[in-house]
Amino acid sequence: MDHADARLRAxxxxxxxxxxxxxxxxxxTTAVDRLSFEAHRGxxxxxxxxxxxxxxxxxxxxxxxxxxxxxxVRVLGLDxxxxxxxxxxxxxxxxQRGGVYPTLGPAQVLHLFAAYYGDPExxxxxxxxxxxxxxxxxxxxxxSGGEQQRxxxxxxxxxxxxxxxxxEPTAGVDPEGRIVxxxxxxAQRDKGLCVLLTTHELDxxxxxxxxxxxxxxxxxxxxxxxxxxxxxxxxGSVRFSTDPGLDAADLATAIGPGASVVEExxxxxxxxxxxxxxxxxxxxxxxxxxxxxxxxxGNLRTGQSxxxxxxxxTGARAESEPDATPTTGRGRARRTRGRTARGDR
Amino acid sequence: MRPLLAQLRAELTMLFxxxxxxxxxxGIPVVFLLFFSAVxxxxxxxxxxxxxxxxxxxxxxxxxxxxxxxxxxTGFERGYGVLKRLGATPLGRPRLLAAKIGAxxxxxxxxxxxxxxxxxxxxxxxxxxxxxxxxxxxALAAMVLGTVAFGGIGLVLAGTLKPLVxxxxxxxxxxxxxxxxxxxxxxxxLPVWLADLSRLLPAAALAQALHGTLGRGTPVAARDWVVLxxxxxxxxxxxxxxxxxx
Numbered sequence: 001m002d003h004a005d006a007r008l009r010a011x012x013x014x015x016x017x018x019x020x021x022x023x024x025x026x027x028x029t030t031a032v033d034r035l036s037f038e039a040h041r042g043x044x045x046x047x048x049x050x051x052x053x054x055x056x057x058x059x060x061x062x063x064x065x066x067x068x069x070x071x072x073v074r075v076l077g078l079d080x081x082x083x084x085x086x087x088x089x090x091x092x093x094x095x096q097r098g099g100v101y102p103t104l105g106p107a108q109v110l111h112l113f114a115a116y117y118g119d120p121e122x123x124x125x126x127x128x129x130x131x132x133x134x135x136x137x138x139x140x141x142x143x144s145g146g147e148q149q150r151x152x153x154x155x156x157x158x159x160x161x162x163x164x165x166x167x168e169p170t171a172g173v174d175p176e177g178r179i180v181x182x183x184x185x186x187a188q189r190d191k192g193l194c195v196l197l198t199t200h201e202l203d204x205x206x207x208x209x210x211x212x213x214x215x216x217x218x219x220x221x222x223x224x225x226x227x228x229x230x231x232x233x234x235x236g237s238v239r240f241s242t243d244p245g246l247d248a249a250d251l252a253t254a255i256g257p258g259a260s261v262v263e264e265x266x267x268x269x270x271x272x273x274x275x276x277x278x279x280x281x282x283x284x285x286x287x288x289x290x291x292x293x294x295x296x297x298g299n300l301r302t303g304q305s306x307x308x309x310x311x312x313x314t315g316a317r318a319e320s321e322p323d324a325t326p327t328t329g330r331g332r333a334r335r336t337r338g339r340t341a342r343g344d345r
Numbered sequence: 346m347r348p349l350l351a352q353l354r355a356e357l358t359m360l361f362x363x364x365x366x367x368x369x370x371x372g373i374p375v376v377f378l379l380f381f382s383a384v385x386x387x388x389x390x391x392x393x394x395x396x397x398x399x400x401x402x403x404x405x406x407x408x409x410x411x412x413x414x415x416x417x418x419t420g421f422e423r424g425y426g427v428l429k430r431l432g433a434t435p436l437g438r439p440r441l442l443a444a445k446i447g448a449x450x451x452x453x454x455x456x457x458x459x460x461x462x463x464x465x466x467x468x469x470x471x472x473x474x475x476x477x478x479x480x481x482x483x484a485l486a487a488m489v490l491g492t493v494a495f496g497g498i499g500l501v502l503a504g505t506l507k508p509l510v511x512x513x514x515x516x517x518x519x520x521x522x523x524x525x526x527x528x529x530x531x532x533x534x535l536p537v538w539l540a541d542l543s544r545l546l547p548a549a550a551l552a553q554a555l556h557g558t559l560g561r562g563t564p565v566a567a568r569d570w571v572v573l574x575x576x577x578x579x580x581x582x583x584x585x586x587x588x589x590x591x
Binding site (some may be wrong): 063064065085088089091093095097098099100101102103104108111112113115116117155159 | 347350351355425432435
């Protein structure tokens with residue numbers, strides 16, 4: 001712990017993870033296409049994109065599993081391929097699936113992995129931390145999907161890594177398990193680790209990450225904090241919920257000129273505002289108008305969620321760059337499937 | 346050293362807690378030895394079948410551990426992504442391989458101890474030169490070469506086939522080599538062309554070496570040394586060239 005902290009401080013200015021114009025090709029397919037980004041210590045960076053966007057290829061290049069066709073990858077200043085043996089002691093890896101002896105229980109596997117490292121975490125304490133204390137001896141193959149993912153996360157953490165690579169860490173994890181994973185990821189970030197994770201789920205990126213890199217077809221589409229990404233394409237709406245059947249015209253008048261109110265679903269409203277409107281006074285007027293009528297105010301949200309930004313970005317790209325082959329429809333279908341499917345190759 | 350010992354312990358734990366592996370490496374050889382020593386149905390050509398069976402089944406035991414058990418285990422580890430995941434730890438391939446070799450040797454020592462003990466119980470009495478240091482030494486050397494050869498064959502299959510296909514292929518190969526390898530049935534009982542073909546395979550070469558040294562008390566034939574050595578060099582080299590870790 002202590003020497004790891006010292007090492008973290010020693011070269012904390014350099015990025016922990018660097019991708020510079022990375023291209024990864026499999027035969028004729030270009031999985032990653034001139035992708036560049038950096039991730040720093042004390043930061044959670046999410047690679048967000050639909051399945052097949054090149055997220056896993058990128059992460060596996062950083063982990064040293066596959067060579068890049070061109071461009072540079074660096075982790076802690078090291079070349080993941082050439083300096084593999086020096087790097088593996090300093091990174092923690094969670095594969096998208098599997099990676100654990102199917103007949104061994106969590107305690108056995110975690111003690112085994114702990115023995116690979118010079119200064120490991122206490123395996124038993126770590127098991128309790130990830131909420132697997134009650135299934136210490138259950139063979140891996142009999143654990144639930146969520147328990148398997150949490151064991152994988154524990155295996156990634158046991159060597160006290162400086163950089164953590166998590167490929168779809170919450171895929172197949174139940175809501176309770178997701179909270180455990182999120183808390184653990186946040187705790188590692190607070191300890192000064194650099195966490196690079198991939199996800200195709202927007203909610204997860206929004207909840208887990210400090211910064212999001214949106215990729216599609218191997219290219220970077222947008223980069224920023226969830227808030228920045230959302231405001232960058234803000235359409236100036238305010239959403240809220242209250243009783244159904246409001247007098248929309250009266251509310252719009254109360255808000256001010258140019259405002260309009262739409263009831264999108266019963267009890268769920270969207271206030272459209274003219275560009276450049278400051279939202280705090282609008283929210284104040286809205287709250288006052290509802291208070292006069294003794295109505296409740298719920299689910300208030302200004303701007304867009306990352307989901308809307310994500311769909312706006314990926315959608316805009318699909319329209320502005322129709323493929324030479326008639327694949328626009330297929331591209332959309334793939335994007336839709338990406339919301340639910342788990343595989344990502 | 347700590348990673349290697351921990352890995353060796355894990356490999357042994359998995360071998361000894363896996364019912365199928367135990368059946369394959371201890372159950373089958375011991376049952377064959379007991380049954381065919383007591384029930385004289387095999388054309389062993391010796392006055393006491395057990396005198397033929399102990400060396401033959403020792404060869405079978407080497408094959409079951411170094412080829413079949415190693416291959417099935419490694420194939421599933423590859424299929425489950427375990428080998429890939431280990432690639433991102435400081436364990437490293439040399440130590441992983443060393444742990445697997447250590448586990449195979451440990452199981453073989455146990456097998457040999459049990460089979461020799463059962464053999465003596467069933468009246469095995471290798472007379473004269475068969476018990477000499479020279480013969481036992483040659484038998485051990487042949488078993489080491491056989492282990493390397495069979496291990497290489499097992500890893501060629503485990504490193505290229507899907508786990509379930511590998512399971513089927515390696516079990517089928519086990520049965521074929523058991524029948525053609527002169528382990529239970531002397532090569533002299535096979536058609537000449539088949540016996541000639543078998544002599545080029547590591548199973549027959551190892552069985553012949555053990556029948557000679559531990560049965561008749563004769564040294565290993567040069568031809569058997571050559572066959573074993575060629576397999577012991579070529580199979581691991583091919584495994585190294587073709588093995589896919591994912």
